[in-house]
Amino acid sequence: MKALAAMTLDERVRLQFEVEQFLYREAELLDDREFERWLELLTDDVHYWMPVRRTTTAREADGAFTQPGEMAFFDDDRAMLETRVAKLRARNSWAEDPPSRTRHFVTNVQIKDVAEDEITVACAFRLSRTRLDSEEDSWVGRREDVLRLTPAGLRLARRHIFLEQTLLLAQNLSNLF
Amino acid sequence: MKALAAMTLDERVRLQFEVEQFLYREAELLDDREFERWLELLTDDVHYWMPVRRTTTAREADGAFTQPGEMAFFDDDRAMLETRVAKLRARNSWAEDPPSRTRHFVTNVQIKDVAEDEITVACAFRLSRTRLDSEEDSWVGRREDVLRLTPAGLRLARRHIFLEQTLLLAQNLSNLF
Amino acid sequence: MKALAAMTLDERVRLQFEVEQFLYREAELLDDREFERWLELLTDDVHYWMPVRRTTTAREADGAFTQPGEMAFFDDDRAMLETRVAKLRARNSWAEDPPSRTRHFVTNVQIKDVAEDEITVACAFRLSRTRLDSEEDSWVGRREDVLRLTPAGLRLARRHIFLEQTLLLAQNLSNLF
Amino acid sequence: MGAKDRRAPLDVAELVDFERGLVDRRIFTDPAIYQLELRNIFARVWNFVCHESQIPTPGRYFRNAIGNDSVIAVRDREGAVRVLLNTCPHRGNSVCRADEGVARSFFCSYHGWNFDLNGDLLGVPGYDDFYRGTLDKSQWGMASAAQVQSYNGFVFATLDSEAPPLEEFLGWVGRVGLDMLCARGEIEVVPGVQRNLIQCNWKLAVDNLFDWYHPKVSHASAVRLNVLPESTLYPNDQMVLLGDYGHAIGGPGLSSENQARLERQHDESAQTAGADGADGSRRHAHAWRLREDVRERMGPVGVRTRGHPNIFPNLWVASGGTQLCLRVPRGRGVTELQWYTFVEKDMTPAERREVIQHAIHFFGPAGLLEQDDGENWSHSTRGAAGTAAGTRPLNFAMGAGLDAVRADGDQASIDTVVNEHGQRWTYQAWADWLAAPDWPSLVANHTAPPTEVI
Amino acid sequence: MGAKDRRAPLDVAELVDFERGLVDRRIFTDPAIYQLELRNIFARVWNFVCHESQIPTPGRYFRNAIGNDSVIAVRDREGAVRVLLNTCPHRGNSVCRADEGVARSFFCSYHGWNFDLNGDLLGVPGYDDFYRGTLDKSQWGMASAAQVQSYNGFVFATLDSEAPPLEEFLGWVGRVGLDMLCARGEIEVVPGVQRNLIQCNWKLAVDNLFDWYHPKVSHASAVRLNVLPESTLYPNDQMVLLGDYGHAIGGPGLSSENQARLERQHDESAQTAGADGADGSRRHAHAWRLREDVRERMGPVGVRTRGHPNIFPNLWVASGGTQLCLRVPRGRGVTELQWYTFVEKDMTPAERREVIQHAIHFFGPAGLLEQDDGENWSHSTRGAAGTAAGTRPLNFAMGAGLDAVRADGDQASIDTVVNEHGQRWTYQAWADWLAAPDWPSLVANHTAPPTEVI
């Protein structure tokens, strides 16, 4: 692809449309619990990572998130994501039986970079989860995704998820972001 | 209209823009309590439906929502919606006096189908309601709308509202989604 | 710029894109705590205003918000906003040390008017704030912004923030909307 | 002086002044009162749990609550309805998390103890290897309600083995109340029980069902739309039935003369509903009331009432006899409303649709009527917590001391105008329940239906 | 051994050690203490409810709270200000849900009882038909505050009929405190009362108003911006006035010498504000204090104080005399802050704007100063709940035993440096209020303003 700076306004509008539609569709597959079809949207070398956040003073704010190689909530390759999906599908996967009702709100989508076949996209997200008698959790934060243009269309090659919560308020993270 | 598959990328971008702007405008009319102008955006044969959701096991997840003809929270034709608006406007319509402050967040808009003069649109929504001393309710879910292209512009011909809550946490549903 | 009514659909699509990207970028600067760079996006004559809302009967609903010149939560010119940013940057600015984690959700963006070099934009917003051990506040409402097209690009010339809350549920308003 | 509340603990006997129609507001907010309600009322009374049509075949279940206990109503292999405490006897986990469905057995997600549909402990992983046979399975099944009985399809359960039989508990008034729903024909629940929360004490929701005083004001906007004929709101004739243990029916009745006229009209045209169009155009309207079997079972007085029954403590036969509304306490200040909508099995699709549309558009959280009720109750609850407001009794005095009771045998009824007898009766019974240490005491000491002016 | 708390109930007399300046932390968290505060303080004291300019004409009302009771301050048909309990005497519903507005009467949304602006029960639907005339309307109006009185436009109400007159309650210190706002001229509230919640015990918000120790640290970031001249934060001269029933004023004062100099300057130029630029460039600054009538009403000592008054229990005369801040308890650990901003009616638009901009930018939830306060209070509240932390008393010892009191007649004042006398005084009075079973006892037994070293 052209570099972002080299694109015409119309090209950028079109790319924005395609990226947003991809992200919406991808979110919908998760919310519809079409996990296998969601897996199809990932590259083989996908990296899915959610570091641990800590409350720090302003002075030490750079150290809020753990770094790659340290502890994380998710630090998954494709095989691990397939395992997660297999677990979600398995009988007696109790955390999700009865199934959670999730809704991914993907907003403020910004294409930050286009390099070769990869598009770096930032968004603000809110994942809302409702379970049983309307017990509600929500997670808010910033996502940085890398989408790769493949012959089969856009694919998710990297997802970095930066939550606002330090102490997670929910009983688990049994859903995908 | 052209079928979705037959559209060029530019055509899809334009249609997306028009659909989104329609949905934003329609939401704004509700939030501004311009209910009569909102009614103008509905077709005469509009169907406005919110089924009842039940928590089920994963195995029986298909049965979560009630079916047409069963109980629902909303199952309204145009006349009923006009009645609702008339009620909202009547003096001493206590559920809405003092008026609720609502905000409709319409995101993840996807055009799922274009057939003849009808556009099927899915979105993730969050309706936030604030009353009195800042008592807050919110409803999250998926909406499936059918917009019809009429000589007067786009009109809402069908709205199916799928909430995440099974037990509604709010004292009533005195607002429109 | 052309008046809105005189624009072609494509021109409106492009303007929508540019306005949305501006708002997303501006929100991101706040969430990233890049306050000085955020200030660069303001015009010198910017007016930043959040009136006080009161619960009223339906009959007196027009009086819900205070008027210009009455009390407000924010009624700031550029100098005052610079002072706020300077305060945020000062050592021992305790309300924001440890820093709050904020996320601005900007949705339902509508261009309401284009006149000369100014674009009036309405949106639904939700500002979510997380502090310390995941104490969460959120503010929901409507924003009406005026963006001005300058040689350096779009700039924020006016922001009117209409919250839904009458009684604010949070301990302070130490963040920017 | 210590910081402890210097007021004496509340004395139940002084909280309700039946004669003057005054009720102490603290009964809506006091935590000890609430605990006492859970123990002395909900853990003792016959609680509605579901309708048999909701669980027609073995394995079909419906989850509900008895007070603050979660229960499962389930059809067992023999076709009997069981009501099980939804808590695993092993480590207390919920055995059932779904609202409804069909199960072959109940399998606990923690350690896999598996229970038959009647609660019997079927399977225990490691019974031989780990327990080495020492677990007495017969003692560790799911706890059942002490008694489960149906009245014409309505399933009730009590956690108290001393409770008298359901029909005795219901008495004439309770039976008449349920008959208003089930005497029409064979009925079934329409799929989709609506549920929502109101931030109010459960009793304020309950007393409202007798409240034929509020519609013209609370529901003024609906009245203005002519969606409700105004005649239904302030009917000329009101009739009150008061029964043992707190059951009551209040609301429109037919005077004997009108009843007689209705009967004559009916003789003329079995298809005509007669003068009382209160419940709209629904077929037959009240014609079913003229059936011989109905007259026999409801009695000459019962057949005349068109009011709102409350099966004590919290089951409203609503919406002109096509819905039940159960009010489940979820805390002192939170009540869950459940709406069950019934159709007769032999209705045409159009008739069925009419009933359902009526239910959706008038009742339930989005109903044109119902949406205006909740905030009144939540504000009444909130107000009761005020230090000064809490000292002022609520007023239920409308009609107090003014109306004669007609006693036909043990059937007490009052023909009168709009009134608050039903509410007073409910609170008086409530005080009886709270004061009684057990069922025998309640049987012996509860207030008997009045026979004189009340 | 039983599971009940083995500690004795809190003994109010031991919670506050005035002399050593120690306060038991449990007073911020104990539920029984909070209930006692609602009854013995808020349901008894003169509570600020609004300023008369907010409700200038008949029918104008402003909703507020007295402790945990909702009240309506309203101008009645005769022009008198009434304070009504916002709870319908019928079934307890809130009669008024708006924050402010204009009403011809108060119409209850539940059954339509309609109340005159003075609370009288005007209309009862069905009075003849349903109540059949038996309801004594004169007994079932809205409850009023026992007494309502204004001090120069500030409306106070008490729920206790035994309370002494407002001016007697205020005494010299309370009056001087309010005079700092109202002696300047004719004042009015600017539309828009800012309200927000802080997760703190109300007393921790109150004691902070005397706290001239915290600004340099809590508000360090604002200080660094030079938006606050540092001289205002650690002024050389501090002055404390202590009054009956807990009123106090603490903060900057002028020494007699500086006061004399100010007067000389004023004689030279009536337009010059003199040396005390503490409150910025606002017109006249403190020149109004030199007016003959002001000197007479505030007295020679009162006229010298520039500190922060607290009208016990929870009304702060703030912001250099242009704002009031009321701290309403919304639970043990939640406080609502209300900010009222005042302008003089004869101000120019520019002067008016200056006052309003100052109020917006320094105080209220987005104020450069105020935004840094809340978290300190909420964390102090939270910390007090700790099992170990709760056993350690808070320290309010600054200045304890070090400062002589100058008594001019019954006017006690202290000239000193930054101190915690105001806080200690407030907690001592708080203990008096909690210990007194009623007003006569409080009058007889409260701590009198000191006359010696404290």
Place this chain on the structure above:
Amino acid sequence: MGAKDRRAPLDVAELVDFERGLVDRRIFTDPAIYQLELRNIFARVWNFVCHESQIPTPGRYFRNAIGNDSVIAVRDREGAVRVLLNTCPHRGNSVCRADEGVARSFFCSYHGWNFDLNGDLLGVPGYDDFYRGTLDKSQWGMASAAQVQSYNGFVFATLDSEAPPLEEFLGWVGRVGLDMLCARGEIEVVPGVQRNLIQCNWKLAVDNLFDWYHPKVSHASAVRLNVLPESTLYPNDQMVLLGDYGHAIGGPGLSSENQARLERQHDESAQTAGADGADGSRRHAHAWRLREDVRERMGPVGVRTRGHPNIFPNLWVASGGTQLCLRVPRGRGVTELQWYTFVEKDMTPAERREVIQHAIHFFGPAGLLEQDDGENWSHSTRGAAGTAAGTRPLNFAMGAGLDAVRADGDQASIDTVVNEHGQRWTYQAWADWLAAPDWPSLVANHTAPPTEVI
């Protein structure tokens, strides 16, 4: 009859029936029990606060909780670890709001009192000018834990000066439990302590750690994926160690024969882990157990256990000895889980990565195993609050009365199958702690490790 609960206050001695394995459900919901736990357990016991590697250098701190008190673990200037109550002695503000970091001193954001890393009060603004030297700084430093001690890098603190030394408190079982983590080599915490909330009583989270009965069911979906070899779930040999004060270890052990075989294998190849692949492919597996120093410190019985230790009350040595999980009560019905992951300092990057990936993917809130646990505990907690459910004891009877204890000196162990001894032991100890008025009494009266059949 009054509205007060007529049931006697709970009698701690009757809540736990050790012999029959029955536990009263009210211990999970009763507010007075919870307060008693905070005082008699958490304010008295040795609480884990951090590992020394988290605060390696002076000024490094980690914030944590002891019961409901916030504390700071910090390395002081001399290199000693201090545990300070995170509440300013002045007005109670939190002195530290960050989770971790490095500080030169602790500066209170309210008035700027400044505390040395050991809690000493260093700086008091206005000490001379305002306090005029009267504040005894030596008395107003930050409160410290009464005692702080480390066991091989694990930092524990107690708020009770009467507590015996940490090693005595731990006893053989507690030390063996921690040795399973620290005897492998020099270890350190990987940055990033995972924390999340579960809506359960803390004891239900704790008792689950001994629960080798639930994995095959609770974690059935993970088992099906073969990510967990099934052999690890129902190992043939189980071993239980029971210690003083409630410490216990339960789970897989090696029989003496297998242990002997393992030793032989090890002799043959120091690189081979042997037959017990329970913890996957991690290097050396249990080879470290064969080291002479380890055998000496853990003893011949201790070295054989591969189970889950709980350091009473709430510290789980988890994940096969690479993680600690602390369960902090945040209310009767809310528990915070904290996961600490350890690596050996001399691991290769690949080994280190393997440990971390295992921790992320199996434990913590997103772990394939752990995500299924929370709802069982929250529903068990919720169910216990039911009026009827609350009267039925939970069943921890598996193995009760069936297993002989082998006593090697003071080292009591049981070789058996899957069982609930560890849970029973924990609840029995819990009752001892609650019943004891102080440490000497607990030392004298706690249940001694069994020596016969239990």
